[in-house]
Amino acid sequence: MEELRPCVVQISGGEPLLREDVVEIVRAVKNGDTLPYTILVSNWSHMTAEKYLALRAAGVDQFSVSLDFPDERHDEFRAYPGLYRHLEDLIPRLAKLGHDDIVLNSCITSENLGEIEAIADKAREWGVNLCYSAYSARRTGCRDYFPGSAAQVAEIGARLDRVEARRDPTNWIVNAPTTLQATRRYFAASGAPGCKAGLRFLVVTADGWLQPCSMQFRRHSLAERGRMVSEFTANNQCDECYVSIRSYLDKSFPQLLWENVSGFLSFQGSRTTGSE
Numbered sequence: 001m002e003e004l005r006p007c008v009v010q011i012s013g014g015e016p017l018l019r020e021d022v023v024e025i026v027r028a029v030k031n032g033d034t035l036p037y038t039i040l041v042s043n044w045s046h047m048t049a050e051k052y053l054a055l056r057a058a059g060v061d062q063f064s065v066s067l068d069f070p071d072e073r074h075d076e077f078r079a080y081p082g083l084y085r086h087l088e089d090l091i092p093r094l095a096k097l098g099h100d101d102i103v104l105n106s107c108i109t110s111e112n113l114g115e116i117e118a119i120a121d122k123a124r125e126w127g128v129n130l131c132y133s134a135y136s137a138r139r140t141g142c143r144d145y146f147p148g149s150a151a152q153v154a155e156i157g158a159r160l161d162r163v164e165a166r167r168d169p170t171n172w173i174v175n176a177p178t179t180l181q182a183t184r185r186y187f188a189a190s191g192a193p194g195c196k197a198g199l200r201f202l203v204v205t206a207d208g209w210l211q212p213c214s215m216q217f218r219r220h221s222l223a224e225r226g227r228m229v230s231e232f233t234a235n236n237q238c239d240e241c242y243v244s245i246r247s248y249l250d251k252s253f254p255q256l257l258w259e260n261v262s263g264f265l266s267f268q269g270s271r272t273t274g275s276e
Contacts, residue, residue, distance in 0.1 A: 001029060001036075003222055004204075010064075010245065012041035012214075017051070023058045030059030037061050041105070044090070045083055052094055056101070064131070065091065067104045068112050070122040077111065088126075095127035102128040103174060105244070108183070109135040109145040110152060116159040124172055131174045132160075134183050136241035138215045148190045157184050176259040179247050191239035192250075198233040200249040215241060 001009075009029050016022050022040075029038055040055060041064040052063070065087065068077045074084040095102055104126075106112070106119045116132070123130035137143040147156060160180050163173060175183075186192040198212035202225075205211060209219040212232050220228040251259070 001031070004225075006036045008039070009036040010039045010041055011060075015043060015045070016040060017042050017044075017046035023051075023054050026055055026058040026060055039064055042066070043078060043080070043083065044087055045080055047090060049090070049094060056099065061101060063102045064105045065102060065128075067106050067119060067122070068109070069115055070118045091128060092126045100129075104128055104130045105133055106130065107133045107135050108147065108156060108187075110147040111145060113147050113152060113156050113159065116156070117162055120163050120166070120173060129172050129174045131244060132180065132183065133244045133247070134186050134242040136215070136243060138238075138240040146190070147187055153184070153188045156187055160184065175247075178251070178255070178259070182247060182250070183242055186242035192242045192246075193237075193239040194250065195236055195238055195241075195246060196233060196249065197236060197238075197246070198228045201245050202228075212236070213241075213246075 011022070011025065011029070016025075019025065026038060026040070029036065038060050039062040040060045043066045044063075055063075066078075067087065068074050069084075072084045074087075075081050091102060091104075104119070104123045106116075108116065112119075120130055135145050135147070137146050147153065160183075164177060164180065167173060182192070195213075197216060201213070203211040203214050205219070208222070210222060210225060210228060211217060211219055212228060216232070216238065218228075218232060
């Protein structure tokens, strides 16, 4: 933290809630300050109301919760019986506290592309925000889940169009329109060149090594960060993902500033005005 001085930190895994010291980790990352903006990415299988409040107090700014299906099919896909019912009970209760810090993360795959609108409806029903992300076979080694056929790409586009048409001042869909457009291009081309992993974002492993991203396993010490950029980033030809972190950091700084200042992640406004 002292050396890299990031403005955003994402705490993920694996499953970070399996760490008994996760609250202390968050507290150390924040160190009593407002920055870095800190996101906890989890499947919420081990989340409780008490842990949520403790993590908020420690400094988590956003809770990103994986949701693949808007019903019990989520359990089967995650191989975790009872997970959906746990989310269905806990998330709406915590959303009613009014902190506006819970975001469902739905990774678009060949299995769930028909649920794009239904997942948006579920986020609205639970009173939380939603972020779509794009499946990468590089993470799992399985291309069966990659929706790359012409028919699948067309269906994704049509369904995202319908979601986009329902945007309103609450912006409960947190992806910027430009991000969703780039996500469509990624699926249509079966890739997205120009990744700046290692320069614009990087991974710090649990034992302190640096990796360009979670799917590139060349490890470097903190002192070798410049070498990672010059040797890996400058020559990186990987185009196999368009995950959420990359999708935002591919943009120019003025575009990032405008899109974030413009009010994404503002579901709270609907509660304030009573429009929901």
